Amino acid sequence: MRYWISLIIFVFAGCAFSAEKTSLYDFRYWTAPNQTRIVIDKEEDTLFNITNTDKVVIISFDDAEVLSKTFSNIFFKDNRIQKVLIKRDKRTIKLIVYINKNFKVKHFTLEPNAKYKFHRLVVDIIDLESQVKIQKIETTKDIKKVKNSTQKDQKIILVDAGHGGEDSGAIGKNKSQEKSVNLAIAKKLVAIINKNSDLKAVLTRSGDYYIPLTKRITIAQKENATMFISIHADSVESSTAKGASIYTLSEKGNNSKLSQQLEKSQNLVDQFGGVETVIDNDQFLKNILSDFSRKDRDMQSLNLAKEILNELGKIGPVHKKEPQKANFVVLKTPSIPSVLVETAFISNPTQEKRLTNSKQQKKIAESIYKGILNYYKKLE
Numbered sequence: 001m002r003y004w005i006s007l008i009i010f011v012f013a014g015c016a017f018s019a020e021k022t023s024l025y026d027f028r029y030w031t032a033p034n035q036t037r038i039v040i041d042k043e044e045d046t047l048f049n050i051t052n053t054d055k056v057v058i059i060s061f062d063d064a065e066v067l068s069k070t071f072s073n074i075f076f077k078d079n080r081i082q083k084v085l086i087k088r089d090k091r092t093i094k095l096i097v098y099i100n101k102n103f104k105v106k107h108f109t110l111e112p113n114a115k116y117k118f119h120r121l122v123v124d125i126i127d128l129e130s131q132v133k134i135q136k137i138e139t140t141k142d143i144k145k146v147k148n149s150t151q152k153d154q155k156i157i158l159v160d161a162g163h164g165g166e167d168s169g170a171i172g173k174n175k176s177q178e179k180s181v182n183l184a185i186a187k188k189l190v191a192i193i194n195k196n197s198d199l200k201a202v203l204t205r206s207g208d209y210y211i212p213l214t215k216r217i218t219i220a221q222k223e224n225a226t227m228f229i230s231i232h233a234d235s236v237e238s239s240t241a242k243g244a245s246i247y248t249l250s251e252k253g254n255n256s257k258l259s260q261q262l263e264k265s266q267n268l269v270d271q272f273g274g275v276e277t278v279i280d281n282d283q284f285l286k287n288i289l290s291d292f293s294r295k296d297r298d299m300q301s302l303n304l305a306k307e308i309l310n311e312l313g314k315i316g317p318v319h320k321k322e323p324q325k326a327n328f329v330v331l332k333t334p335s336i337p338s339v340l341v342e343t344a345f346i347s348n349p350t351q352e353k354r355l356t357n358s359k360q361q362k363k364i365a366e367s368i369y370k371g372i373l374n375y376y377k378k379l380e
């Protein structure tokens with residue numbers, strides 16, 4: 001008898017559950033120069049549909065409800081999104097996004113991971129007008145480049161602020177986000193480098209948005225960069241680990257536990273860029289492996305790493321005295337010296353404080369700059 005009662009309860013509970021609406025937990029928007037990314041946290045089996053005309057994108061969800069605490073996050077505006085409206089009927093929720101520019105839409109879904117517990121729907125509104133603009137700038141830049149190069153041989157340094165947008169990077173004990181610290185240091189480094197008329201620094205990203213790892217490399221190639229520096233902050237479980245480290249590329253990867261963990265987390269980040277970048281990756285690797293100047297590049301990267309580490313050691317603790325090797329996708333820039341700087345441990349509250357302090361960020365940037373100069377001096 002007891003068995004039958006519990007079975008009946010179970011069946012009823014099951015019915016009640018299936019009649020329940022699926023939740024849309026949160027909404028985030030990221031504005032990049034060429035696109036606006038909309039991220040919606042949803043349940044695994046939430047049914048959605050995306051349609052568009054030339055003015056609006058409609059994202060509809062079946063049997064869904066929006067959490068009241070995140071409701072206001074829906075309404076976002078940037079230079080592309082004029083407004084967002086929400087329409088509900090008994091069965092569906094429709095997000096109607098009014099777009100100001102010529103655009104196309106792409107979308108993909110992401111599964112939960114260590115940082116995000118929800119399934120996510122990512123909708124990219126790709127700005128077709130900005131691409132025309134970027135192309136125009138590039139062609140005028142090309143003309144200028146030819147003019148400049150006859151006047152002076154400027155060395156172009158690509159400064160990459162790690163992570164961005166949906167990918168926060170490591171989070172400090174006091175909730176600082178690595179992506180913001182990286183960007184602040186990268187911007188300061190660019191400003192310092194650009195005071196030197198022999199050098200020109202270019203950022204991979206200048207705001208809070210995500211760029212796929214392989215795209216960061218193609219930016220370096222497009223800009224004719226002769227050096228690639230990626231800025232990051234370290235993080236481990238322990239809150240006492242401290243100091244700067246520098247990584248150069250090793251095709252085999254590294255045996256040490258920390259570098260293995262790092263490799264995994266750094267390279268994993270690429271999933272934020274969507275499915276296509278992961279597929280692109282293999283062809284990219286093949287190209288690199290056939291790159292004959294690799295050995296020379298590895299040597300130059302190591303020299304550059306030593307110089308920067310030496311300078312960082314003068315202003316603060318160093319985690320490992322020698323540059324480390326790891327297999328980071330972002331360091332696979334063929335034929336130019338490339339290093340990844342872990343400026344300090346954001347997981348250590350004292351170091352986190354330092355990383356978020358503007359004066360200290362400038363100090364770190366100045367040390368990296370001095371390292372770059374020392375490297376160039378020894379090349380002469």
Ligand SMILES: [Zn+2]
Nearest residue numbers: 162169232233
């Ligand atoms: Zn990082």
